[in-house]
Amino acid sequence: MKARISIPAQANKGDVLEIKTLVSHPMHSGFRRDAIGALVPRDIIKVFRCEYRERVVFEAEFGPGTAANPFLSFYIRADRSGEVKFIWVDQHGEQTEQVKLLEVVDKIK
Amino acid sequence: MKAVPLLLSLLVMVEATVAIASDTTALPRSGYEFQSSDTQSLQDDDFKNPGMLWVDMGKIRYSEPAGSTGQSCADCHRDLPESVAVSFPKNNRHLGVVVDLTSQIQHCRTVHQKAESFEYESEASLALTVYLGSLSRGQAFQPVDSYPQDQLKASIDNGRLYFNRRKGQLNLSCGNCHEESVGKMLRGDLISQGHSNGYPIYRLEWQSLGSLHRRFRSCDIGVRAQPHDLGSATYIDLEAYLRERGAKLTVETPAVRR
Numbered sequence: 001m002k003a004r005i006s007i008p009a010q011a012n013k014g015d016v017l018e019i020k021t022l023v024s025h026p027m028h029s030g031f032r033r034d035a036i037g038a039l040v041p042r043d044i045i046k047v048f049r050c051e052y053r054e055r056v057v058f059e060a061e062f063g064p065g066t067a068a069n070p071f072l073s074f075y076i077r078a079d080r081s082g083e084v085k086f087i088w089v090d091q092h093g094e095q096t097e098q099v100k101l102l103e104v105v106d107k108i109k
Numbered sequence: 110m111k112a113v114p115l116l117l118s119l120l121v122m123v124e125a126t127v128a129i130a131s132d133t134t135a136l137p138r139s140g141y142e143f144q145s146s147d148t149q150s151l152q153d154d155d156f157k158n159p160g161m162l163w164v165d166m167g168k169i170r171y172s173e174p175a176g177s178t179g180q181s182c183a184d185c186h187r188d189l190p191e192s193v194a195v196s197f198p199k200n201n202r203h204l205g206v207v208v209d210l211t212s213q214i215q216h217c218r219t220v221h222q223k224a225e226s227f228e229y230e231s232e233a234s235l236a237l238t239v240y241l242g243s244l245s246r247g248q249a250f251q252p253v254d255s256y257p258q259d260q261l262k263a264s265i266d267n268g269r270l271y272f273n274r275r276k277g278q279l280n281l282s283c284g285n286c287h288e289e290s291v292g293k294m295l296r297g298d299l300i301s302q303g304h305s306n307g308y309p310i311y312r313l314e315w316q317s318l319g320s321l322h323r324r325f326r327s328c329d330i331g332v333r334a335q336p337h338d339l340g341s342a343t344y345i346d347l348e349a350y351l352r353e354r355g356a357k358l359t360v361e362t363p364a365v366r367r
Contacts, residue, residue, distance in 0.1 A: 002162060002165065002166065004156065004161065004162065004165070006156050020156050020157070022156065022157070022159060022161075022162065024159075024162040026316070026317070027316070067313075067316060068159075068316035068317060069159040069162060069316075071157055071159070
């Protein structure tokens with residue numbers, strides 16, 4: 001899984017930030033057929049989790065009806081500087097993790 | 110006697126305005142204009158655009174060594190012109206045939222890098238093609254006069270013939286839909302002019318990035334004609350014709366379509 005994450009590196013304390021994530025995954029529903037008519041087995045991401053300073057701030061469950069390359073956008077409030085961790089787990093338990101640093105300041109110059 | 114030249118010049122002026130008017134109505138319109146606002150917004154935002162995943166992959170692959178020579182694309186093509194993608198299809202002097210961008214990449218790979226070739230529609234092949242395509246974003250398709258190559262001219266003519274030839278059980282030519290029926294509905298879809306300026310595209314129906322030739326195959330299958338192979342000479346000819354047909358359109362790669 002390859003991921004693209006959009007999060008500002010710096011934010012004012014108390015700001016509400018929009019975070020956008022896009023991850024590459026075929027999300028085979030288990031109902032589609034390939035070019036020769038054979039059923040493509042289900043292969044999906046089950047869970048997405050975002051942890052901000054080791055606390056879960058956003059979590060999403062995906063089902064077989066979710067489109068390929070799922071895109072999510074959500075909001076967090078900038079509180080204190082720290083790590084923002086993004087985790088995707090597929091049905092085989094394989095995990096993709098990315099960490100971004102968010103610096104929270106009193107006032108961006 | 111003086112009235113005659115005046116009349117003549119008036120006539121010339123009228124003709125000129127008619128020519129301009131018909132020019133503007135015949136302006137090529139990108140497939141983008143035929144999409145819903147939701148689909149357009151996917152393309153507008155580089156972050157939301159799923160095609161950018163392949164662009165990222167292609168960018169990495171471009172500087173990755175491959176094959177027994179251990180060379181990467183970037184080792185030879187360090188200062189690649191941004192217009193690289195709009196210059197294809199073009200004549201490949203070594204092969205003596207007209208090639209599209211994907212076939213050219215394949216040629217470099219097998220001959221210069223001495224690496225294993227990859228499938229036309231494989232992720233790696235699409236990634237490199239779309240990465241180079243994305244460099245040309247915003248550039249206009251060049252009218253063919255700027256590439257005076259006889260072979261290319263022949264290729265364009267073949268492509269034009271294919272475009273206008275009726276085929277398949279439904280007995281439809283490309284032009285029957287993409288010229289005569291533009292703006293009409295084909296079940297739930299609005300028929301576009303069928304331009305190639307956004308390829309490879311991320312197609313929501315495919316749930317993936319796909320090449321122009323894959324799109325050709327879908328259309329051929331749609332009219333129940335025998336589709337050609339990906340990367341076949343017929344499709345390269347058609348691609349060459351479409352570039353000329355869409356001259357002045359700007360590249361949108363990776364475009365998002367329904």
